[in-house]
Amino acid sequence: MSQYHPPVLDAKFILDQLIGFDGLCEKLQLEDINIDLADAVLEEAGKLSSEVFAPLNWDTDQNPAQWADNSVTQSPGLKEAYQQFVDNGWSTLTAPEEFGGQNLPQVLGTAVSEMWQASNMAFALCPLLSIGSVEALLAHGSDELKALYLPRLIAGEWTGTMNLTEPGAGSDLAAVSTTATPDGDHYRIKGQKIFITWGDHQMTPNIVHLVLARLPDAPPGVKGISLFIVPKFVLDENGEPGERNDVYPISIEHKLGIHGSPTCTMAFGDNEGAIGYLVGEPHKGLPYMFTMMNHARQGVGVQGLGISDRAYQQAVQYARERVQGKNKDGSKKPIIEYPDVRRMLLTMRSGVEAMRALALEASAALDFAHADNNSKEKYARLELFTPIVKGWMTEFAQELTSLNIQVHGGMGYVEETGAAQHFRDARILPIYEGTTAIQALDLIGRKVLMDGGVALESLLSDMAATANELSASSNADAQAFGASFAQAVDKARAAKEWLLTNAPSEKELSQAVCFDMLMAMGYLCGGWMQGRTLLAVIALTDANDDVYGEEFLAKKRISAMYYSQCLLPRALHHFGVMVQNPQALYEFAVDQF
Amino acid sequence: MKILVPVKRVIDYNVKVRIKQDCSDVDLSNTKMSINPFCEIAVEEALRLKEAGTASEVIAVCIGPKIVKEQILAALAMGADRAIRIDVEEQPEPLVIARLLAKVAEQEDAGLIMMGKQAIDSDNNQVGQMLAGIMGRPQGTFASVVKIEGDEALVTREVDGGLQTVALKLPAIVTADLRLNEPRFTKLPDIMKAKRKPIAETTAADLGVEVTSTQQQLSVAAPATRQAGIKVASVDELVDKLKNEAKVI
Numbered sequence: 001m002s003q004y005h006p007p008v009l010d011a012k013f014i015l016d017q018l019i020g021f022d023g024l025c026e027k028l029q030l031e032d033i034n035i036d037l038a039d040a041v042l043e044e045a046g047k048l049s050s051e052v053f054a055p056l057n058w059d060t061d062q063n064p065a066q067w068a069d070n071s072v073t074q075s076p077g078l079k080e081a082y083q084q085f086v087d088n089g090w091s092t093l094t095a096p097e098e099f100g101g102q103n104l105p106q107v108l109g110t111a112v113s114e115m116w117q118a119s120n121m122a123f124a125l126c127p128l129l130s131i132g133s134v135e136a137l138l139a140h141g142s143d144e145l146k147a148l149y150l151p152r153l154i155a156g157e158w159t160g161t162m163n164l165t166e167p168g169a170g171s172d173l174a175a176v177s178t179t180a181t182p183d184g185d186h187y188r189i190k191g192q193k194i195f196i197t198w199g200d201h202q203m204t205p206n207i208v209h210l211v212l213a214r215l216p217d218a219p220p221g222v223k224g225i226s227l228f229i230v231p232k233f234v235l236d237e238n239g240e241p242g243e244r245n246d247v248y249p250i251s252i253e254h255k256l257g258i259h260g261s262p263t264c265t266m267a268f269g270d271n272e273g274a275i276g277y278l279v280g281e282p283h284k285g286l287p288y289m290f291t292m293m294n295h296a297r298q299g300v301g302v303q304g305l306g307i308s309d310r311a312y313q314q315a316v317q318y319a320r321e322r323v324q325g326k327n328k329d330g331s332k333k334p335i336i337e338y339p340d341v342r343r344m345l346l347t348m349r350s351g352v353e354a355m356r357a358l359a360l361e362a363s364a365a366l367d368f369a370h371a372d373n374n375s376k377e378k379y380a381r382l383e384l385f386t387p388i389v390k391g392w393m394t395e396f397a398q399e400l401t402s403l404n405i406q407v408h409g410g411m412g413y414v415e416e417t418g419a420a421q422h423f424r425d426a427r428i429l430p431i432y433e434g435t436t437a438i439q440a441l442d443l444i445g446r447k448v449l450m451d452g453g454v455a456l457e458s459l460l461s462d463m464a465a466t467a468n469e470l471s472a473s474s475n476a477d478a479q480a481f482g483a484s485f486a487q488a489v490d491k492a493r494a495a496k497e498w499l500l501t502n503a504p505s506e507k508e509l510s511q512a513v514c515f516d517m518l519m520a521m522g523y524l525c526g527g528w529m530q531g532r533t534l535l536a537v538i539a540l541t542d543a544n545d546d547v548y549g550e551e552f553l554a555k556k557r558i559s560a561m562y563y564s565q566c567l568l569p570r571a572l573h574h575f576g577v578m579v580q581n582p583q584a585l586y587e588f589a590v591d592q593f
Numbered sequence: 594m595k596i597l598v599p600v601k602r603v604i605d606y607n608v609k610v611r612i613k614q615d616c617s618d619v620d621l622s623n624t625k626m627s628i629n630p631f632c633e634i635a636v637e638e639a640l641r642l643k644e645a646g647t648a649s650e651v652i653a654v655c656i657g658p659k660i661v662k663e664q665i666l667a668a669l670a671m672g673a674d675r676a677i678r679i680d681v682e683e684q685p686e687p688l689v690i691a692r693l694l695a696k697v698a699e700q701e702d703a704g705l706i707m708m709g710k711q712a713i714d715s716d717n718n719q720v721g722q723m724l725a726g727i728m729g730r731p732q733g734t735f736a737s738v739v740k741i742e743g744d745e746a747l748v749t750r751e752v753d754g755g756l757q758t759v760a761l762k763l764p765a766i767v768t769a770d771l772r773l774n775e776p777r778f779t780k781l782p783d784i785m786k787a788k789r790k791p792i793a794e795t796t797a798a799d800l801g802v803e804v805t806s807t808q809q810q811l812s813v814a815a816p817a818t819r820q821a822g823i824k825v826a827s828v829d830e831l832v833d834k835l836k837n838e839a840k841v842i
Binding site for chain 2: 032087093549
């Protein structure tokens with residue numbers, strides 16, 4: 001519906017100025033890879049996303065995937081779009097060279113992924129899931145499985161899916177009941193999986209399902225789950241898709257959004273049992289899933305970013321065109337001139353820019369961890385970021401896509417305008433790949449309480465250093481930003497201390513305050529990125545930079561200041577609620593609802 | 594057969610053009626620059642001819658300072674085999690460009706010079722024709738179809754009255770019109786490969802061409818802003834306004 005303008009220059013700015021892309025590539029020993037190449041890559045990805053995927057977005061929504069006779073047909077146009085995506089090599093971006101990948105840094109993959117997600121999220125979920133299965137196989141697959149499946153998955157010839165959820169096992173995977181029985185050199189998988197994204201389609205000649213199931217001798221609970229690979233078509237002796245495996249989509253869901261993404265109920269082994277192969281060791285399925293969790297969860301955070309930017313762009317376009325009321329001289333007034341409309345647009349813009357910088361910072365944390373031999377410290381930073389990127393960015397996306405509808409007024413509530421689609425599509429984001437509650441619990445439990453707040457303190461001291469740098473600047477904007485940011489960092493430190501002191505003795509405390517901590521950390525991290533943006537902007541302006549230009553830098557500066565004035569205070573609010581430990585929540589008994 | 598494809602760095606077609614405050618020129622500071630769209634079509638056509646087995650090599654040639662390497666890399670990423678940059682400080686006039694290209698075409702012994710019909714910045718539409726004149730080669734301008742048969746290029750031209758097909762004896766110059774093809778999306782692996790493709794550098798002096806200037810740009814101006822429309826009460830009033838105010842009938 002609306003034209004999508006890929007954020008090539010902003011992504012380049014963040015990679016170059018905030019992440020230090022050239023230095024990162026040096027650390028990763030990637031010869032010939034630098035910011036100019038990244039720019040060329042972003043440019044081309046931008047073209048494909050805006051010219052091919054974005055125009056299909058509305059049609060994809062209006063013509064959902066169809067199910068008939070245990071088979072799914074994807075929305076019209078997607079097969080061709082997928083073929084173009086694959087032919088142009090985009091599925092290979094970050095994959096290792098050994099299996100046909102281009103071995104580019106994750107952070108560049110994330111910048112590019114934002115464009116796929118923004119242009120057509122329902123479609124872009126498919127390659128996103130393939131990357132997940134590639135990661136799982138890379139980390140845990142045998143050499144034989146890698147040789148058979150990785151080159152085809154990386155080339156995009158086949159796609160991958162993740163089969164975790166069952167009717168009785170959602171957020172609690174300990175309840176997984178699908179079984180795997182040894183049968184010669186393979187296993188027979190039996191059971192039902194639900195909510196399987198892109199579980200079936202006709203875009204590729206094979207689909208590779210990664211499935212969690214229990215072996216006959218499995219201990220109960222989370223320690224008895226194993227990971228299996230179950231191809232739609234079993235490979236013949238030449239490694240080509242051969243016989244149809246006993247795994248079928250038996251229905252698809254009718255959903256609020258992402259209509260182009262078939263969400264399947266998958267029946268494994270209704271007949272003779274689906275042939276599957278064990279990935280890695282028995283009973284290690286869940287820890288294996290966690291190794292790719294960082295990528296998958298951050299990937300969903302990036303969907304929140306992409307769709308929010310798309311919504312923002314549409315809102316600006318409409319606000320410029322829609323005329324309501326008159327100026328004093330009688331001329332008609334586009335609604336963008338009203339301060340409250342500008343408030344909404346700036347909230348979206350500043351929020352999107354903060355999210356983009358955070359998404360790239362968090363994704364670069366993985367690259368920096370790799371570059372540093374997966375050092376414990378660097379890895380801890382990455383792990384700390386993951387629930388914040390997933391939880392905060394997808395929650396924030398609800399507000400930002402909703403603001404797009406608000407800017408449109410009544411027209412936004414009408415489907416044909418297309419604003420509603422972004423809102424509907426975005427609604428899945430805080431649910432799948434671990435709900436917001438799961439992210440918040442992960443943050444407060446695994447990432448903060450478990451290490452006694454060490455990783456968090458390391459992040460907060462980096463933030464305090466940025467606050468000092470801002471305050472020490474001779475620039476008045478930087479000083480003002482520094483003052484509010486320092487206050488927020490102090491609040492965060494106090495909240496951390498409060499949590500470490502009180503959580504051990506109060507049973508439900510961490511679960512009761514985790515959401516506010518997650519949101520507080522999100523707004524704080526966004527503030528950190530905007531503060532660093534401001535420092536970079538000031539340095540570039542002082543140096544009379546001619547790469548980004550005066551206008552771009554001025555806009556970045558104002559967007560950063562808006563964040564410190566209007567969005568950063570939300571961090572104070574959420575930290576405040578957190579340490580207040582609202583007693584009403586405990587007091588209201590379950591049977592009083 | 595070698596195909597030589599000149600590519601020009603111009604302001605991106607999506608960018609709203611700004612005028613410098615003193616009206617001396619278009620303001621190109623921090624402006625997105627791209628390959629001229631007609632040049633891009635020419636690159637695409639050359640690549641298709643190579644893929645069809647008609648051509649053996651596609652050579653991109655670009656005239657300008659170091660910064661034009663961005664457009665050279667874009668042409669190489671599309672699929673050109675190698676490139677030549679002719680180093681000049683400022684963009685020369687069409688006649689000088691034609692002389693420079695003629696020298697390169699001779700040196701390379703190019704069988705076909707496939708180029709854009711014009712650049713979207715200065716809209717001259719001159720270089721192809723001048724180049725044909727200087728080299729004494731046949732030209733097929735405003736091409737919408739190009740076919741190579743034996744030692745001839747069959748070029749369908751978009752002319753005012755419709756389509757005209759001409760047969761050109763190779764070597765020849767063909768200039769691309771908008772409908773010749775739709776340029777491809779560049780592939781990721783090709784972006785990576787482009788950096789390793791050779792880019793030769795030369796100068797106008799090396800080519801024995803003097804960079805002279807016979808024209809002087811006095812000023813540039815933005816198009817006049819469009820006036821709001823009015824409603825007329827009758828056909829008579831409309832005719833009257835067209836006659837006396839707009840003076841178009």
